[in-house]
Amino acid sequence: MSSGIEKALRRANPDAARRGAYAGKAIARVTGKRSKDISRRVEAQQALSRMEESSLLTPDELTARRIISTKTADSPVGNAFRELRGKIFKEFGDEGLVISVISIQADGGSSFVALNLAAAIAFDESRSALIIDCNIDRGSSIKTQLKEGIALGLSDYLESDDIAETDIILQTGIKRVRFVPAGTEFGNPAEHYNSVKFQQFIDAASSRYDNRYVILDTPPILESADTSILVELSDAVVLVVPYGKISSMQLSDALDIIGKEKIMGVVVNNEPEMRSYNKK
Amino acid sequence: MEDSLEEKLGIIIKEASVHRRALVYGFICISLLVLVAGLYFPKKYESSATIIVNQKDIIEPLMEGRAVATGLVDVAEQARELVYSRQFLTKVMKAVGWLDTPLTPIEEERIRDSLKKAIGVKNSGENLIDISYQDEDPERAKLTVDKLVEFFIEDSRIRKSEESRKAYEFVDSQVEAYHKKLVEAENRLKDFRSKNAGFQNGSDTDTNRRIAALRGQIEQTKLSISEEEIRKGSLEKQLSGEAGLTSSLTREGQYLSRIVELQNELDTLLLSYTDTHPDVIVLKHQIEDMKRAIKKERERNRAPSGGARSENEVYVDEGVRLSPLYETLRNQLSQSKTQIATLNARLRENEKLLQEEIELNKKLHESEATLAELNRDYEVNQQIYNDLLRRRENARVSMNMDISQKGLDMKVYEPAYLPIEPSGLRLLHFAIGGIILGIALPLGALVAFLELDPRIRNKRIFEKEFGLPVITSIPRWVGEEELAETRVENRKLILMLIVSVLLYVAIGLARIKGVI
Numbered sequence: 001m002s003s004g005i006e007k008a009l010r011r012a013n014p015d016a017a018r019r020g021a022y023a024g025k026a027i028a029r030v031t032g033k034r035s036k037d038i039s040r041r042v043e044a045q046q047a048l049s050r051m052e053e054s055s056l057l058t059p060d061e062l063t064a065r066r067i068i069s070t071k072t073a074d075s076p077v078g079n080a081f082r083e084l085r086g087k088i089f090k091e092f093g094d095e096g097l098v099i100s101v102i103s104i105q106a107d108g109g110s111s112f113v114a115l116n117l118a119a120a121i122a123f124d125e126s127r128s129a130l131i132i133d134c135n136i137d138r139g140s141s142i143k144t145q146l147k148e149g150i151a152l153g154l155s156d157y158l159e160s161d162d163i164a165e166t167d168i169i170l171q172t173g174i175k176r177v178r179f180v181p182a183g184t185e186f187g188n189p190a191e192h193y194n195s196v197k198f199q200q201f202i203d204a205a206s207s208r209y210d211n212r213y214v215i216l217d218t219p220p221i222l223e224s225a226d227t228s229i230l231v232e233l234s235d236a237v238v239l240v241v242p243y244g245k246i247s248s249m250q251l252s253d254a255l256d257i258i259g260k261e262k263i264m265g266v267v268v269n270n271e272p273e274m275r276s277y278n279k280k
Numbered sequence: 281m282e283d284s285l286e287e288k289l290g291i292i293i294k295e296a297s298v299h300r301r302a303l304v305y306g307f308i309c310i311s312l313l314v315l316v317a318g319l320y321f322p323k324k325y326e327s328s329a330t331i332i333v334n335q336k337d338i339i340e341p342l343m344e345g346r347a348v349a350t351g352l353v354d355v356a357e358q359a360r361e362l363v364y365s366r367q368f369l370t371k372v373m374k375a376v377g378w379l380d381t382p383l384t385p386i387e388e389e390r391i392r393d394s395l396k397k398a399i400g401v402k403n404s405g406e407n408l409i410d411i412s413y414q415d416e417d418p419e420r421a422k423l424t425v426d427k428l429v430e431f432f433i434e435d436s437r438i439r440k441s442e443e444s445r446k447a448y449e450f451v452d453s454q455v456e457a458y459h460k461k462l463v464e465a466e467n468r469l470k471d472f473r474s475k476n477a478g479f480q481n482g483s484d485t486d487t488n489r490r491i492a493a494l495r496g497q498i499e500q501t502k503l504s505i506s507e508e509e510i511r512k513g514s515l516e517k518q519l520s521g522e523a524g525l526t527s528s529l530t531r532e533g534q535y536l537s538r539i540v541e542l543q544n545e546l547d548t549l550l551l552s553y554t555d556t557h558p559d560v561i562v563l564k565h566q567i568e569d570m571k572r573a574i575k576k577e578r579e580r581n582r583a584p585s586g587g588a589r590s591e592n593e594v595y596v597d598e599g600v601r602l603s604p605l606y607e608t609l610r611n612q613l614s615q616s617k618t619q620i621a622t623l624n625a626r627l628r629e630n631e632k633l634l635q636e637e638i639e640l641n642k643k644l645h646e647s648e649a650t651l652a653e654l655n656r657d658y659e660v661n662q663q664i665y666n667d668l669l670r671r672r673e674n675a676r677v678s679m680n681m682d683i684s685q686k687g688l689d690m691k692v693y694e695p696a697y698l699p700i701e702p703s704g705l706r707l708l709h710f711a712i713g714g715i716i717l718g719i720a721l722p723l724g725a726l727v728a729f730l731e732l733d734p735r736i737r738n739k740r741i742f743e744k745e746f747g748l749p750v751i752t753s754i755p756r757w758v759g760e761e762e763l764a765e766t767r768v769e770n771r772k773l774i775l776m777l778i779v780s781v782l783l784y785v786a787i788g789l790a791r792i793k794g795v796i
Contacts, residue, residue, distance in 0.1 A: 066757050080754040087751050113754065238751065241742070244295075247734040251746060265751035266742045272298045273755040 037094060041126040044210035048128055048176055057173035065145055067174065068116050073123065076273060081120040084113075084267060088121075088213075088236065091264060096127075096212040097235040098202060100262075102227060103220050103242070104254045109269035110240045111140040114217040117238070122176035127211040130169065132202070133182040134218045134230055136189040142217055143181055146172055153183030157201070158192045165201060180205075189219075193229040202233060221254040228258050237262045243271040288730075291737045295726055304773045306722030308780040311714035315787055318710025323702035327421040328412035329429045330404060330694040333359075333436075356403035362435055363401050363411065363428065366392070375427040376420060399428065408693060418699045425696035433690055441682035448675040455672050458665040465658040472654055476647045484648070487641040494634040501627040508620045515613040519606065532581075535574045542567045707791050711784065 059071035068078040088099065101117065103110035111133075118129035133140045136155045142148075148170070157168045172179045192198055206214045218230045231237055237258065241251065255263075296303060362368055369392050373379050378391050400412040411428050415421035546563040553560050730737070742748045758766070 064759070066759070076755040077757050080752045083752040084754075109754075112757075116754075239748065241736065243753075244733075244735050244737045246736055248736060248741065248745060249734065251736065251742075255746060260747065263748060265749040266739075267751050268739055268742075268753040270756045271753045272294050 040210065041094070045126040047209055048125065051128070051176060052171070053175055054171060055173060056175060062119075062174065065147065066112065066116075067119050067145070069119070069174075070123070077116070078120075081116045082123075084117060084238070085120040085123075088117075088238075088264070092236065094211060096206055096210065096214070098206055098214045098216065098233060100216045100218050100227075100230050100234040100237045101240060102218045102231070102237055102258065103240040104222055104246050104250055105242075106220050106223055108220055108240050108242050108245070110220070111142045111145065111217050113238065113240045113267055113269060114140075114215050115142050115145055118177045118213070118215050119174050121213050121215075122174060124211075125176070127213065128176040128178070128209050129213045129215055130178045130180065130205050131172075131215045131217055132180040132205070134189075134193070134216050134226070136182050136192060136226075137186050137219070137224070138182070140182065140217050142179065146179065148179075148181065150184060151181050153181030154198075154201075155183030155185040155187060155189075155192065157183065158195060158197055159183075159185045159187060165204065169205070189224070189226045190229060193226050193233070199233065221257050222250060231258045231262055234262065236264045239263055239266045240269050241266050242269045245270075287738050287740065291730060292723075292727060295730060295737075296723070299726060301769065301773060303722045303726070304777060306725075307718035308776060309718075310721055311718030311784065312780060314710055314714030314717055315707075315784060318705070318707045318714070319787070319791070321705060321707075321710065322416050323706075324414045324416065325418035325421045325699040326412055326414045326703040327418070327425040327696050327699050328400075328410055329425050329692060329696040331409045331411065331429060331432065331690060332693040333407050333409055333690045356401060356409055359409045359411075359432065359436075360401045362439070363399060363432060364396055368431060368435065369395055371431055372424065372427050375431070376424050395424075414703065418702075422696050422698045429692055429696060433692070436690055437682070441679070444675070444679045444682040448672070448679040451668060451672045451675045455665070455668045458661060458668055462658070462661040462665050465654065465661050469651075469654045469658055472647075472650060476651075484641070484644060487637055487644060491634060491637045491641065494630055494637060498627060498630045498634065501623050501630060505620060505623040505627065508616055508623060512613060512616040512620065515609055515616055519609045519613060532574055532577050535570050535577065539567055539570045539574075542570065707788065711788055715784075 057065070057067075057069075059069035062069035063072055068075070068081055072078045073082065088097075099117075101110045101114040103113075114131055118131050121127050121129045131142060132154060133142055134154070151168075151170060152163060153168050157163045157165070168180050168183070170179045170181065202214060206212050216230050216234055218224075218227045221227045239254075373388075373391060373395065378395075379388070383391070395413075398414045400410070402410050402412075404410040409432075411425060411432065413421055413424045413428065415424060542563055546560060546567065549557065549560050549563060555561070555564075736742070739750045739753060742750050
């Protein structure tokens with residue numbers, strides 16, 4: 001199992017593997033920085049390895065839940081998420097960050113992308129991901145994808161002082177991936193997102209581990225005014241556009257709401273491809 | 281933004297794979313429907329015949345140069361007019377057998393209409409008329425075309441002979457009209473001639489000559505008169521001079537001259553002598569005697585002649601002898617006066633004659649102009665009349681030719697044939713068309729949908745229109761079960777395609793074998 005993960009990691013992060021091989025020939029300064037990086041990552045890895053993981057899902061179970069795993073890392077979908085992950089790492093370095101995964105319309109696939117992005121990030125043993133379901137008013141499909149029941153979540157935490165952070169951060173059955181459900185209290189989302197408590201929560205969640213990636217699964221832009229607040233809070237935005245579902249007009253409306261500054265780029269989701277039928 | 285062809289094709293292939301089921305169903309439904317339509321599509325057999333026509337307006341050559349012919353009408357247009365006429369169609373229907381069973385007028389009209397649609401008349405060459413007809417029954421198609429051609433030629437001939445007969449009648453009526461005109465002109469000429477009989481021989485030159493002669497005579501007379509006048513003047517002058525000389529020869533004159541002499545003598549004597557001088561007394565006595573003698577003389581003269589003598593007349597003493605020259609002159613003067621009077625009378629006569637002659641000449645000219653006009657009229661009429669007479673004979677020949685059906689050059693160039701193969705769309709066409717339509721229609725619908733659909737399928741749009749890089753493209757997640765289902769479905773679709781193609785072939789074969 002572990003060898004499989006290593007293999008997947010090597011595939012997912014070929015740069016890291018190559019770095020080790022060519023370290024001797026590299027310029028001293030870069031080598032110095034790299035060795036520092038590596039030492040930091042080793043520390044993070046050690047810290048993460050202490051994360052409590054109970055009842056992990058098998059790759060087959062993950063596949064059934066439409067989540068990429070070491071088994072499907074090489075599939076077209078797996079490759080696409082690894083590409084996405086790679087680009088995020090390349091752009092923002094090894095630091096952890098807050099990423100909003102935004103879709104334009106409902107059922108735009110933002111939850112699928114958020115969850116799988118988290119899974120892809122967590123392939124790396126030195127990185128962890130926390131998904132926060134920000135669809136307070138209805139809850140995202142992550143819950144169903146993870147086969148979670150109704151659980152306390154973000155809204156409950158923000159509403160009540162009795163609930164601790166640790167109560168709402170759930171294990172997902174995926175190594176180094178945690179999940180915060182939307183919660184059971186359907187109050188005014190805008191108030192919650194603007195609250196200091198929420199911001200503190202995000203800060204705490206992102207700094208809890210080194211190289212922690214907080215992924216916000218946001219409500220669709222065109223359906224919720226809260227999305228722009230979440231964009232403000234995040235370091236990067238990934239715009240999920242389902243293939244053949246969004247018109248140029250809708251896209252430009254969405255861009256008018258959230259602005260282009262933080263958008264890293266577009267992830268085209270659900271693109272029909274012939275080869276996807278033939279390969280696993 | 282325009283997508284490139286490659287991008288478009290990629291998108292179309294992707295969408296086609298997504299909608300493959302609809303495409304396959306569409307193909308099967310459309311192609312089979314078209315094939316079934318082909319099975320039920322009525323077969324049409326077309327037969328046609330070609331007629332060669334050397335048609336010329338009969339009135340044109342007849343009237344060549346005499347009248348302007350109206351423009352030639354399109355041969356096919358004429359033929360179409362004839363063929364599509366109600367009467368003609370009814371005749372054909374009767375001959376082919378459409379009207380064998382009793383029909384209502386509406387049914388009859390319907391058949392006539394369909395016949396009209398199925399008949400085609402067109403110009404295939406300059407003088408070639410193509411008559412074609414389509415029918416479900418090849419035999420009937422041929423028969424109909426046969427009848428069409430037969431009746432067409434027949435009717436054309438009737439029309440043609442009608443035309444030539446009318447042409448003949450027209451020319452004939454023209455001949456009559458010109459004949460009447462000619463007779464009129466002739467009569468006018470005759471009348472005129474009889475009215476102006478006097479001028480018949482009095483030609484222009486004759487009168488001119490006469491006028492010239494008269495003018496000469498007048499000139500001559502005038503000259504003579506003036507000569508005579510001069511002569512008369514000079515005679516009168518001479519005559520007055522001669523009269524003085526004769527008066528001195530009278531006795532009284534002699535006395536008076538004696539007295540004068542005596543008086544002169546006396547005067548001379550008185551210069552030297554007194555009155556008492558004897559000589560003077562003698563002289564005085566002598567003078568007295570003279571005076572008495574004059575007195576006596578005067579009394580004697582006065583007594584016999586009485587008061588018959590005019591005062592102006594010079595008194596001529598009987599004793600005095602008259603001058604012979606004077607006598608001669610007087611005679612001549614008298615003669616001259618007579619001459620002048622005669623000449624004047626002649627001049628007047630001549631002038632009168634001249635006037636008459638000029639009048640005559642004028643009249644002659646007038647009558648000549650009228651005559652020329654009448655002659656011209658007559659000649660023109662005669663010319664046209666003769667020409668028309670000749671043309672009438674031509675027309676008569678044409679008419680006779682047409683009546684004996686020798687004039688019209690119209691024959692069947694290519695007779696009607698029995699069509700073996702149905703014309704128009706056949707099952708094969710439908711089969712091929714069905715397959716093409718079955719592929720093209722659903723695909724076309726897909727392409728049209730993609731063209732119209734504003735939703736973004738081309739990833740390049742994000743970069744180009746919005747400046748957003750595409751980080752990655754996540755393919756659709758296909759689970760194991762779905763994959764298996766897809767495989768089953770694909771197999772099903774392929775099977776359906778094979779079955780439909782087999783069905784296609786089977787239907788085609790059945791048709792060829794004549795089962796269906």
